[in-house]
Structures are given as structure tokens and as C-alpha cells.
Amino acid sequence: MSAPPSPSTPPRTPSIELLKSILRSTLRIAIADGRVFLGTFVGTDKALNILLVNADEFRLGPGENPGGRYVGQLMVPWRLVKSIEMQADGVSDGEREEDGQGDGEGDGDGLYV
Amino acid sequence: MSYALPGGDGFTDVAEIFLEASGDMDPEELIFTEGFTLYDSMSALEIGDPRMDSGMALDDEQRPPFEPLAPLLPEELCYILDRMIACEMEWHAGFTLSQTVFTCLHVHHLEYISPDVVPLHVQLQEDPVRPLDLVTIVLRAAVAGMLKCCDFAWREMSKGRVQDTEDWQSEKCSVSLLEGTPAGVVHAWLEHARTWLVRHAPSSMSCREGLLDRILLRSQLLELFRLDPIADRPQFATLLATASTLLQSIRSRPEIPPPGRDSAGFLAFDPHITRRLNSFMPLRVLSIPDQDTSWDALESLLRGWADLCDLTDGENLLTWKVVGDLWATLAPPRRRVPFLRSLAQSCFFDGYRIVGDKLPRWLVDQFFQDTVGIEYQSIWTTVNNRWVGDTPPLKDIEQKLIRILIAYNKSSWFNPPRRRRYLSRSLLEWHVLYDSATQLIEKLQITDESELSLVRAVPRAVLLWRLSTLRELVLAGFSLELYVPDERPMAYWYAAQVVRRHLSVLQEVEAAPSEALAQEILFNRTYLTALESMCTAMFLITLPLLKCDTTRLSLNFLRRYKWAFRWEYKQILTPPVLLPDLQEFLSACSTALENETLSPSAYFLQAKAALSELKTSLSGWASRWHTERLHFIQDLSVIAGLLAEVTPTSLDGLPTFDQRMLDWAPSRYRWFPSIRAV
Numbered sequence: 127m128s129a130p131p132s133p134s135t136p137p138r139t140p141s142i143e144l145l146k147s148i149l150r151s152t153l154r155i156a157i158a159d160g161r162v163f164l165g166t167f168v169g170t171d172k173a174l175n176i177l178l179v180n181a182d183e184f185r186l187g188p189g190e191n192p193g194g195r196y197v198g199q200l201m202v203p204w205r206l207v208k209s210i211e212m213q214a215d216g217v218s219d220g221e222r223e224e225d226g227q228g229d230g231e232g233d234g235d236g237l238y239v
Numbered sequence: 240m241s242y243a244l245p246g247g248d249g250f251t252d253v254a255e256i257f258l259e260a261s262g263d264m265d266p267e268e269l270i271f272t273e274g275f276t277l278y279d280s281m282s283a284l285e286i287g288d289p290r291m292d293s294g295m296a297l298d299d300e301q302r303p304p305f306e307p308l309a310p311l312l313p314e315e316l317c318y319i320l321d322r323m324i325a326c327e328m329e330w331h332a333g334f335t336l337s338q339t340v341f342t343c344l345h346v347h348h349l350e351y352i353s354p355d356v357v358p359l360h361v362q363l364q365e366d367p368v369r370p371l372d373l374v375t376i377v378l379r380a381a382v383a384g385m386l387k388c389c390d391f392a393w394r395e396m397s398k399g400r401v402q403d404t405e406d407w408q409s410e411k412c413s414v415s416l417l418e419g420t421p422a423g424v425v426h427a428w429l430e431h432a433r434t435w436l437v438r439h440a441p442s443s444m445s446c447r448e449g450l451l452d453r454i455l456l457r458s459q460l461l462e463l464f465r466l467d468p469i470a471d472r473p474q475f476a477t478l479l480a481t482a483s484t485l486l487q488s489i490r491s492r493p494e495i496p497p498p499g500r501d502s503a504g505f506l507a508f509d510p511h512i513t514r515r516l517n518s519f520m521p522l523r524v525l526s527i528p529d530q531d532t533s534w535d536a537l538e539s540l541l542r543g544w545a546d547l548c549d550l551t552d553g554e555n556l557l558t559w560k561v562v563g564d565l566w567a568t569l570a571p572p573r574r575r576v577p578f579l580r581s582l583a584q585s586c587f588f589d590g591y592r593i594v595g596d597k598l599p600r601w602l603v604d605q606f607f608q609d610t611v612g613i614e615y616q617s618i619w620t621t622v623n624n625r626w627v628g629d630t631p632p633l634k635d636i637e638q639k640l641i642r643i644l645i646a647y648n649k650s651s652w653f654n655p656p657r658r659r660r661y662l663s664r665s666l667l668e669w670h671v672l673y674d675s676a677t678q679l680i681e682k683l684q685i686t687d688e689s690e691l692s693l694v695r696a697v698p699r700a701v702l703l704w705r706l707s708t709l710r711e712l713v714l715a716g717f718s719l720e721l722y723v724p725d726e727r728p729m730a731y732w733y734a735a736q737v738v739r740r741h742l743s744v745l746q747e748v749e750a751a752p753s754e755a756l757a758q759e760i761l762f763n764r765t766y767l768t769a770l771e772s773m774c775t776a777m778f779l780i781t782l783p784l785l786k787c788d789t790t791r792l793s794l795n796f797l798r799r800y801k802w803a804f805r806w807e808y809k810q811i812l813t814p815p816v817l818l819p820d821l822q823e824f825l826s827a828c829s830t831a832l833e834n835e836t837l838s839p840s841a842y843f844l845q846a847k848a849a850l851s852e853l854k855t856s857l858s859g860w861a862s863r864w865h866t867e868r869l870h871f872i873q874d875l876s877v878i879a880g881l882l883a884e885v886t887p888t889s890l891d892g893l894p895t896f897d898q899r900m901l902d903w904a905p906s907r908y909r910w911f912p913s914i915r916a917v
Contacts, residue, residue: 138263142270145260148253149272154246157286159296164246169271169280172264174257177271177280183294184245185515194245195517197294201283210257211250 145170152213153178157206161185165200167212174204293522294514305506307348308357310369313446315504316378317495319343320453322508323385325533329525330389331540331576335408336416337513338525340389344509345382347414352379370444372435377450380425380432383417384457387425390416391464392578400584406577406654412516422465429458449492456485463544469551469586469595479545486541490534543579549863551586551594556605556644557759557860559587559594563651564711565861565868567658568718568909580652588645599641606640609860610700611748612756618697621690625683632679636697639672647708655719662712663802669705674813676701699747702816706741709817710734710770714910716799720903724784726795731781732827733819734910735774740817742767759859766872769849773879776842777911779831780886780901783893796821837890843883850876878908885914 153167155176165181178201182194244250264270269277284291311319326339345352354375365371393416396407403409417425436451459482468475498504510524527533550562566575587594593601607615622631643665650661676698685691713734716722722730745764786792796819797804803818831837853872858865887896901912 139260141256141259141263144256146270148256149270152246153253154244154250156244161294162245163286167272168275169269170257171269172261172266174261176257177275177283179275182245185294186244195294195515197284199279199283200286201280202286204257206287207254209252210254212253213246214249214251 148212154209154211154213155202155207156209157202158208159206163197163200163202164194174207176202176204176207176210178202293518296511296514302506302509305344305348305509306503307345307351308371308374309503309506310364310366310371311373311378311503312369312498313373313444313450314495315498315502315507316373317446317449317453318498318504319345319378319507320381320450320457321495321530321533322527323381324537325527325530326508327385327389328533328536328540329527330408331392331578332536333407333577334525335410335513335518335522336389336414337410337412337516337518338510338522339527340385341412341414341516342508342510342512342527343382343385344507344512345378346386347512349379349382349386352382354379367441370441372439376428376435377432377454380428381454381457383420383425384429384461386415386417387420387422388457388460388464390418391422391461395585396577396581398581398585400581400649400652401577402654402657405657406580410518412513412518414516422461426458426461429454429461433458446495449489449495452485452489456482456489459485468544468548468582472548472552475544475548479541479548483538483541486534486538494530540576540579543576546864547579547583547586550583553862554605555609555755555860555862556602556648557609557756558862558864559648560651561759561860561868562862562864563648564707565864565871567651567653567655567711568715569867569871575652580654583652584649587648593645599645600637602641602644603637606644607696607700608753609756610703611696612753613693613696618693621685621693622679622683625685625690625694627682627684631682632675636672636675636679639668639675640701643668643672647704655715659712659715659719662708662715665708666705666712666802667805667807669701669708670808670811670813670815673698673701673705673816674811677813696748699744702744703741703748705816706737706744709737710741712802713737717910718905720905721799723795724781725786725792726799727781728778728785728828729796729819729821729824730799731774731778732824735771735778737817738767738771738774742771755859755862758857759861762853762856762859762861765849765852765856769846769853769875769879772842772846772849773875773882773911776839776846776882776886779837779839779842779890780882780893780896781898782828782832783896783898785828793821832890835890838888839886839890839893840883840888843879843886847876847879847883850879874907874909875911878911878913881914882911 149167149169151167153163153165153176155163155178157163162184163178163181164184165178167176168179169177177199179199181197181200183197184194260270271277271280286292287295289295323340323343326342330336330339340346350356352375354372357371357375393409393411397403397409401407432454433451436447436454440447459478462478463475463482466475466478510527513522513524528536546562550559553559593599604615607613607618619633622633646661647665650658650665653661680694680697683694685694713730716730717727742764745760745767748760800819803815808815808818850872854869856865856869861868885900887893897917899917900914902915903912906913
């Protein structure tokens with residue numbers, strides 16, 4: 127991460143306040159090479175390097191890994207982001223794991239249309 | 240075709256929130272959730288960075304979607320089966336499954352290529368030159384066979400006798416090795432494939448014989464991995480012979496040319512599969528060796544199995560020691576693959592019995608019989624008759640001996656650094672045993688000379704093993720490139736001391752009743768004489784490497800020989816034999832430099848002459864591995880001759896001797912440098 131040296135500062139604007147409010151939510155980030163990451167949002171910086179923890183990587187397509195694979199903690203640079211979405215309220219990490227998408231072990235049958 | 244996104248539909252776009260916040264943030268501002276720090280963020284994998292992002296696909300690595308049921312030409316199938324063997328051998332060589340076996344994409348689609356589930360539309364597209372059965376019957380059986388072989392090997396290696404991530408890689412990346420499928424089922428699939436090739440394959444089909452050999456070879460391999468080399472020895476030997484014949488048959492045919500890059504055969508392997516598998520470490524793409532090298536590796540595996548069968552068939556402990564020491568020194572890598580090293584340890588001691596069916600007490604009998612040619616029973620009787628007091632501590636000595644002999648023989652199949660570490664640890668155990676044996680005979684009331692000679696053989700036998708362990712330990716440091724230049728004189732000087740003492744103890748062993756033991760003693764006397772000369776000569780020519788910084792020398796000495804300074808030695812009554820001594824070494828250096836008659840070149844010539852005598856030596860305990868031992872002796876003889884040519888004839892020439900001529904990189908001469916032109 128292109129990390130600036132100074133620590134976090136208090137929010138000064140509603141937009142930053144809003145961004146802080148979505149910390150610890152589950153984000154779904156699709157990137158340019160076709161991969162999708164699903165993980166818990168834990169931080170970012172002005173350049174929008176997005177930090178996810180407990181993240182899974184998914185590849186969509188025939189013969190790919192619909193069950194995903196666990197990749198842990200990662201940082202996605204904004205330049206690679208194609209779409210970034212937040213999970214709606216009420217679905218925790220625990221429930222995500224129960225869906226078989228939290229640990230890369232799920233069968234993933236429901237992912238194809 | 241569109242694909243549903245993981246996580247379902249309950250997501251909303253938040254790109255705007257990020258962009259607006261970014262616009263309002265200070266350039267150096269960070270936003271973290273509570274408890275998450277800048278330090279934590281440093282361990283994140285950066286997506287898009289090829290060094291960290293194992294899932295990243297570069298543009299030139301794009302490939303068409305894999306079709307498991309894509310029909311194959313017989314030649315393409317042959318190619319796939321051959322490359323599967325190549326991948327499997329690389330896993331055995333120590334790489335990960337995801338870099339090797341799992342690059343075969345059919346491994347991940349085994350359930351789709353079963354003949355029972357082939358969709359109708361695929362069956363209707365039958366191509367006469369690419370029969371679908373080649374995939375659903377033959378390839379499926381071969382892939383399952385390979386996975387099951389890996390499963391059996393995995394089970395053996397996971398017993399803890401070889402080290403995971405050090406000797407081999409256990410990581411399965413959540414991919415099945417058919418653990419739940421009985422070997423009989425896979426065997427039946429292979430048999431079905433064989434029957435199909437014999438009876439139902441079109442008679443005009445090319446490569447039919449080649450495919451048949453490959454399927455039969457896989458069947459043999461599966462059985463070999465499944466069976467116990469000791470319990471199933473007769474069957475094992477037959478399987479090995481058949482497998483070798485099949486391998487020769489496959490190799491004798493013209494090599495299958497690699498298929499085109501767009502062919503289904505070529506696309507059956509994806510070296511970048513690691514980016515899709517669950518893996519704990521970023522892995523580089525492995526270049527799988529050419530087929531000839533892979534067949535060589537398989538041939539070595541078969542030979543290693545055969546060696547093990549022969550070893551378990553023998554009745555001598557010393558043969559295990561001689562062969563173990565020899566292989567640990569020679570380290571022919573392909574015959575020392577972790578699977579074989581683990582299997583050798585399992586065969587030697589399975590936790591209950593020695594080499595299949597022998598009680599641990601067999602080790603005690605063999606130890607004395609093979610080392611000094613005395614039956615333990617006669618020692619036991621004499622000690623019991625001459626002991627004054629309750630009961631002689633023979634049980635204690637037996638237990639210690641059994642423990643150390645099992646560990647020693649297993650250590651011959653460790654990787655070299657682990658083996659050396661074990662040897663250094665075992666020296667204290669040998670000394671404890673030596674002390675117990677010495678104390679034992681001191682408490683016996685014996686006046687008869689023959690009885691005295693009998694019981695003295697007990698500590699002598701222990702001492703012989705301890706000295707041999709010491710020699711292996713010191714010399715292994717050269718193979719492992721442990722010694723810095725100014726440590727080399729000390730190491731060679733100390734090795735020469737150890738060998739000299741070994742020779743003198745060996746002289747005390749009286750006429751051996753066993754022919755093999757007599758041959759072995761004769762061999763060792765000549766071999767050790769040569770080794771002593773070579774070590775002494777090396778001590779002399781490396782003396783100029785010794786720096787005058789005694790503090791540094793002393794610190795290096797304490798670090799390198801730390802095993803000799805264990806506090807336990809002080810608790811033992813009998814003083815240890817030949818612990819390294821820095822002062823003694825320094826005075827030996829002075830004495831040597833003052834002696835004008837010493838000639839390094841002459842020492843090497845003496846060694847070469849002694850080693851030449853061994854060409855006609857008899858096998859001794861080396862048994863059928865005597866030829867391999869002679870190859871090793873031949874290598875030593877060669878380097879002794881080369882060193883004799885370049886080293887000075889007297890110590891006067893030492894200051895002008897060009898040390899750069901000595902190449903210390905690991906070579907086939909193991910403990911000695913090779914010569915390079917300057």
C-alpha cells in the first residue's frame with residue numbers, strides 16, 4: 127500500500143463520515159481481470175487503496191473456481207476497481223461463511239446462471 | 240454467458256461514497272477501522288502486483304476455457320500420460336502438488352469424465368480418430384491411478400519420518416487425492432481401461448501398444464505404492480520387475496512429439512493452476528523436466544524400491560549402517576526421494592518390530608555379532624556369572640543400545656542437515672552407553688584372560704560406532720559447506736585424529752569368526768588409513784587459511800563444536816574419548832610447521848595407493864552395494880591423485896601454494912575440494 131506515514135485523523139466532512147460508517151461492512155469488488163473479491167472493509171487512504179480482511183477471491187467462468195479461494199488480507203488499488211459494492215444491512219461475515227463463500231470451500235453451484 | 244456474482248443480490252454500489260470521501264481527505268490521511276493499524280495494513284497482499292498476487296493472470300497467460308471432455312488423439316493421450324508421470328516425479332522431488340500433479344486439469348474434473356455421466360450431445364459427436372472412450376475410460380483411469388499413487392505416497396510421508404515443507408510438500412490445496420476411493424476401485428478402472436484397449440479399441444488406432452504399456456505401468460505403480468515391501472515381498476519383487484520391463488518398453492519406442500499449443504493434449508496442463516487453488520504460499524511456475532529426465536526419475540524410484548527390498552531381505556544390522564552411511568554421503572538425489580527415505584525408515588522400524596518381524600532385542604545381538612564378531616549371549620552369560628551383587632545392569636545397556644541403534648539407522652535417511660544435527664546429538668548418547676559398558680566390566684570379577692577379552696569387546700564395539708559417528712559428523716560439515724576457510728584446518732586435523740583412533744581400536748578387534756566381518760575390518764583398515772592420510776594432507780595445505788585472530792578462532796571453535804561442551808559430559812564418570820581441543824590443535828599446527836619432512840603430496844599419494852588396493856576388496860557388510868561403495872572409493876582415489884599433483888612436496892612450498900586452485904563447491908568428492916585451473 128502506498129501508505130502515508132501519519133496516523134488516522136478525525137473526520138472533517140460528511141463524506142468522510144459516511145465512508146467511515148461503512149467500515150467493517152462486507153464489500154464486493156470486481157477488478158479488471160475478471161476476479162471478484164468479497165471481504166470485510168477495514169481501511170483506505172486518499173488514493174483509495176482498499177483494504178479487505180477475511181477476503182475470498184472468485185473467478186467467474188467455465189472451469190474457474192466458483193467456490194472461491196480464501197486469500198485473507200489484501201489491498202486493491204483503485205485503478206483496478208471495476209465496481210465496488212457494499213452488502214446490504216443484516217448479513218454478517220458469519221452468515222456469509224454459512225453460505226459457503228466465506229472459506230473457499232463452498233460448492234458454488236448457485237453462482238452460475 | 241453471464242455469471243452471477245458471489246454473495247448474491249443484496250449489494251449496493253458505493254463507488255460514489257469512496258470518490259467523494261477521497262476528494263475531501265488530506266493527502267496523508269488514513270481511514271482504518273478500530274483496532275486496525277498501519278502496521279497491520281503492511282501485511283496485506285497487493286492485488287495487481289505480480290510478485291504478491293498469486294491469482295493475477297498476465298495477458299500472455301490467457302488460455303481458452305478447459306474442456307474436460309474434449310476428444311483426444313491417441314498420441315495426445317500418450318503425451319498427457321507421460322507428462323503426468325513427469326509431474327508426479329517432480330512432486331516426489333520435493334515440489335508442491337499445485338506446481339506439479341495439479342497442473343493436470345483433468346485432476347480437477349475427474350467426476351465430469353466418468354463414462355457414466357457423459358452428456359448425450361457429447362456422445363453423439365463421436366469422432367472416429369478421437370474415440371471418447373480414450374478420455375472417459377483410459378484417461379480417467381490413468382488420472383485416478385496417479386492420484387491414488389500420490390495418496391499412498393502422501394500417507395507414507397505424513398508419518399513424520401521426513402519433514403513437511405523441508406523434504407516434501409504436503410499441501411493439497413483442498414484438492415482430492417481420492418483418499419476415500421479404495422485402491423481396488425481405481426485398480427478396476429485401470430483394468431477396464433486395459434480391457435478396452437485390448438478388446439474394443441479400433442484395431443487401426445495408433446499408439447495402442449504404447450497406451451497399453453502406460454496403463455499397465457500405472458497399475459503396477461499403484462500396487463507398488465499400496466503394498467508393504469516386507470510383508471508382500473514376493474509380490475513386490477514381481478511388480479518391480481514388471482514395472483521395469485514396461486518402462487523399458489515405453490522408452491524403447493519413439494518419443495511422442497509434443498502436441499501443438501492449441502491442441503487438447505497441450506491444454507490439458509495449466510502451469511498457472513496455483514492461482515486458482517487454495518494455497519498458503521505464492522508459488523512460482525515450475526518448468527517440468529523433459530520426458531527422458533522424468534523416465535530416469537521413475538527408473539531411479541524403481542531401483543530405490545528394489546534396493547529397499549534387498550535391504551529388508553538381509554539379516555545384518557551393519558549392512559543397514561554401511562548402506563545408510565554410503566547413501567547419506569553419496570546422496571544420489573533421485574534414489575533418495577523423500578518417499579523412499581520415509582519408507583526405508585518405516586521398513587527399518589515400524590514402531591514395534593525391526594525389519595518386519597524381528598524383536599528389538601535382535602539389534603543387540605546383531606550389534607555385537609556384526610561389529611566385533613561376538614555373540615551377545617556369551618557376553619550376557621559371562622557378565623551374569625562374574626557379577627558381584629544383585630543384578631548386572633545389562634537390561635539398561637540393552638535398552639540404551641536399542642534406542643540409539645534405531646535412531647541412528649533412521650537418521651541415515653534424514654536430509655543431510657538433519658542427519659548431521661542428529662549425529663551431533665547422538666554423540667552424548669553413545670558416550671553414556673560407553674560409560675555404562677566401561678563401568679560394567681570394571682565391576683566384574685574376572686581373572687580369565689579369554690573372559691576378559693570377551694567383556695572388553697562391549698565398550699570397544701560402542702566406541703567403534705561412536706568414532707564412526709564422529710567422523711561422519713566432522714566430514715559432513717564439508718559436504719554441507721559449513722566451514723569457513725579458517726575452520727577447515729581444524730576440521731581436517733580433528734577428522735584425522737578421529738580416524739587414527741578408529742584405526743587403533745579396530746586393531747584391537749581380534750580375528751573375526753564371520754567372513755563378512757573379517758572382510759569389512761580389512762576394508763575399513765585400508766579405507767581409514769587412506770582417509771587419515773588425506774585428512775592430514777588437507778590439514779597441512781589448508782594451514783595458510785588459518786588467521787591469527789585467536790579470539791575469532793576460539794569463538795568459531797566453540798560454536799562449531801558446541802556438541803562437545805554439553806554439561807552432561809561432566810556428570811559422566813568415564814572421560815569422553817577424543818573431544819575436540821583447540822589448544823591441542825594449535826600446538827599440532829606449530830609442530831607440523833616445524834617438521835620439514837612432512838609432504839602433503841606424499842600423503843595424497845599414500846592415500847591413492849591404499850585406495851587402489853580396495854579395488855580388489857571383498858564386499859564385507861556392503862553386500863550387494865559393494866560396487867557402489869567402490870565407486871565412492873574410486874572418486875576418493877581420483878581426487879587424491881589430483882591433489883597429489885598440485886600440492887607441494889614439502890611444507891616449504893606451502894606459502895607459495897595457490898589456494899585458489901582448491902574449489903570448495905560441493906562436488907562428487909564430497910569431503911574434499913576439487914581442483915580448478917587458476
